[in-house]
Amino acid sequence: MFTERFLRDKRGATLDPNERGRIEAAITEVKTFGPRKIVARAGEPLTNSTLLLEGIMSRYLDDRNGLRQLVAIHFPGDFLDLHAFPLKVLDHDVATLTTATVATVPHAEIDAIADEMPQLVRKLWFATLLDAAIHRAWLFRLGRLDATGRVAHFLCETNARLFSAGLSDGRRFALALTQADLAEICGLTTVHVNRVMRQLREEQLCLFRSSLVEILDPAGLAARAQFNPAYLYIDDDSQLPSVQRPI
């Protein structure tokens, strides 16, 4: 089943079997891209949206010197360019970071879903609003947190997202990103990320090696990151070891 992880355990938006079946029926193609491949370019007219099935993808912008800022990361279960349905063109590039398998849903099919199942359209809208909530958290991360806080926040967020998708046990998850990727996510240099990862390890907060993240002290890491998972709208985030309740 292609839609198994889409909106899994999302508050009030989890798909029922009919809705899941309708999206499955709308998929016209499943493709696999190699790592570091551009899947959609800014400004290109788009007629399809893409559901990520396996792998990690990114949205990014390059500055005038070609230096990259990743502005979003997508994991399996993310409908990653649903924005392109109403916008028809994107203002950023979309690329794979690892080998990635995606399912293609033509915009004409989403139009048909809108006519047939308005409640499902609200859930697709929920998915784009969830992306917007994550963007707000990324702005907070870059605007208010120091280097360690930024990396810690990203790791807490990724743990929570993957936990919701069934890809983390709440403390351990596979993450096939490089320190250069983390640098482009957190607005740091690679050497700064390297130093932060060592600091997190020495403080017994988190380990990241061989593409595996292990959170040793969930509450400590969340505190260091000022992380509260409320913006991820996970059905029961109390199951997350790192959960911090709003004061």
Place this chain on the structure above:
Amino acid sequence: MRDATDQLQPETQPGVATAEGGLVFLDGPDGVAATMTPEAAAGTGQSLMEAAATAERQQAAADV
């Protein structure tokens, strides 16, 4: 949440710079996180010192 006007106040705590592996790391205040070569760090430090001196003279002139 702090009062909105607090957000507009200048930072009163200095950032912390450390050296490691032949590079300078500046962490804080708040969202500042930069890695610099020694030359860039020295130039930034010099510029900050000069600007701080100018700002102090401006404050003194305003107090007269």
